[in-house]
Amino acid sequence: MSGKKEKLKKSKPAENCTFLPPRVSDDGAVRLPAVKLIYLPFGIMVDKFVLLLKLGSFYALLLSLVSFVFGYAYICNLPLVRNFPCAVGGSFLPLYFLFKYVLLLGFAVKWYQTAFLGCTLGWKNIFPVCRRDFLSMGLLAGFFLLNLAPVLSFYLLLIREPNPDAAIEVAYFACVSVGFLVPFAVMRFYSLFGLAVEGCRLPFWSEVWQLSRGNTLRILIALFFIFFLTLFAFLNFYLLMRGYETQSTLWLGISSEFVYDLMLLMLLSLFVNHCYIQKLFMFGETVNETND
Numbered sequence: 001m002s003g004k005k006e007k008l009k010k011s012k013p014a015e016n017c018t019f020l021p022p023r024v025s026d027d028g029a030v031r032l033p034a035v036k037l038i039y040l041p042f043g044i045m046v047d048k049f050v051l052l053l054k055l056g057s058f059y060a061l062l063l064s065l066v067s068f069v070f071g072y073a074y075i076c077n078l079p080l081v082r083n084f085p086c087a088v089g090g091s092f093l094p095l096y097f098l099f100k101y102v103l104l105l106g107f108a109v110k111w112y113q114t115a116f117l118g119c120t121l122g123w124k125n126i127f128p129v130c131r132r133d134f135l136s137m138g139l140l141a142g143f144f145l146l147n148l149a150p151v152l153s154f155y156l157l158l159i160r161e162p163n164p165d166a167a168i169e170v171a172y173f174a175c176v177s178v179g180f181l182v183p184f185a186v187m188r189f190y191s192l193f194g195l196a197v198e199g200c201r202l203p204f205w206s207e208v209w210q211l212s213r214g215n216t217l218r219i220l221i222a223l224f225f226i227f228f229l230t231l232f233a234f235l236n237f238y239l240l241m242r243g244y245e246t247q248s249t250l251w252l253g254i255s256s257e258f259v260y261d262l263m264l265l266m267l268l269s270l271f272v273n274h275c276y277i278q279k280l281f282m283f284g285e286t287v288n289e290t291n292d
Helices: 003-013 034-047 049-070 091-114 131-146 150-158 166-189 191-197 207-211 214-241 250-283
Strands: 286-288
Touching: 034 049, 034 214, 034 250, 049 091, 049 250, 091 131, 091 191, 091 250, 131 166, 131 191, 150 166, 150 207, 166 214, 191 250, 207 250, 214 250
Parallel strands: none
Antiparallel strands: none
């Protein structure tokens, strides 16, 4: 029996973490402060803007390089672009997205480590290198994929063929419509990303669900502000670039791609900041990463 316990212990890459206990209500839930949940991600970005600019610029250069190598630069999305090397067809599109999203996930992990764990920014640790980093990237990728569930539900509703049996029709709609609710459930677990990056042993899903009970609307409003800013920034950038699409040059393509990628990384940092705030209020401040 002791050998089995030792084997299980060695198989876990994370450590126990000691937290300053949060204020938990009688029903076992933590009441997240709505106002702080909204403005703190933006405040963190402003407070650590120089660090964000350094890390973001490096990853933006890598993202720009990937876009140019595969021929999917941002300027290629404009309808009247001329005299610019763009890819024809989408044969390399899956590989392009794979490289790009791996870099985005790597940036998210490194931003959390440098902004909240005090890790120094240097050439030796600017990329994810350890198992903990890759597990954190996988968890974040899982969150993103689960948030695509409404797209799958919409597609299944779009391609469906009407069934004369009303019971089957209702059952189909009921099952497929569950996908539209997935993001509302997933957003209550974003604190797990912070715990994974810090190397803490992840709690059971039921425990996180209990702690976040009653906070769905607060989290939704906080994420809405980030989503609205993202939509506003990308829409205005697109409209700005439409004015220069007929004058497309190599310099314009390089600069627009870099600015777009840097803007994308800054907006991603807001989401990472939100994950940290969730972790901070739900589990408390980490005071000791290891617990022997």
